[in-house]
Amino acid sequence: MNEPVVDPVRAFLQTLQPGQVRKGVVRSVTNFGVFVDLGGAVGIITVPNLSWGRISHPAEVTEVGKEVVVTVLSVDLERAQSSLSLKELQHDPFLDFARSRLGSIMSGVVTKVSPIGTFLLLEGGxxxxxxxxxxxxxxxxxxxxxNVTVYVSDINIADRRVILSLRFPAAG
Structure with missing residues (x-):
């Protein structure tokens, strides 16, 4: 009897579980993400999972040949793919901001102007x-x-939203 041929990539992927932390080596950096060799299969870190801050290109975060520690987000055995994250193991600056900035007056830099309002980049990204x-x-x-000076009028942690105002509280 012939033994069934086992695909080593699929066998390796079966050892991965969402939430696991793994070491890997960056194999390529593209416009849409970073490919990481986990030692048995290559996984991808898409741009939103690279950093808590805004980045223009994945090369701002890592480079080919660099060893990285990632969190496994998902594994798709059918497609023989895994989705990874670098930012899951990094400190989230939004949480610090949310704890201490409600009611603050601060400056921000306009990053986008739209028909519904303006987006400003505040401290901590x-x-x-x-x-x-x-x-x-x-x-x-x-x-x-x-640069615009604003008042932080509302912070919604669950939705990760910071609402700003141009109405400053009266000095009391």
Whole structure:
């Protein structure tokens, strides 16, 4: 009797479980993510799973040949693929911001202007949203790159949202 041929990649993937922490080596860096050799199969870290902060390209975070420690997010045995994360093992700056910045007055840099409002990059790489109603009411005309002083009026940890205002509380 012939023994069935075992695909070594699938056999390795069967040893992976979501939540596991594994070491690997970066094999390639592309526009959409990073491929990591885990020693039996190659997994991918997509751009949103590379860093808590905004990045323009995965090469800002890692490079070919670098050893990395990743968290396994998912394993697809049918497609012989695994999804990995670098950011899961990093400190989340949003949580620090959420604990200490509600009610603060701070500056942010405009990163996007849209019909519904303006997005500002605040300290720690946290994005905040300034609704259009605030902008119209105060007659603010901001452009990308402008520095704007705002009041942190609401933080929703579950939705990871920071709502900003141009209405500052009266000094008391």
């Amino acid at each position: 946290v994005l905040g949203f300034l609704p259009i109603s605030e902008i119209v009411e105060r007659g603010l005309e901001s452009r990308i790159g402008d």
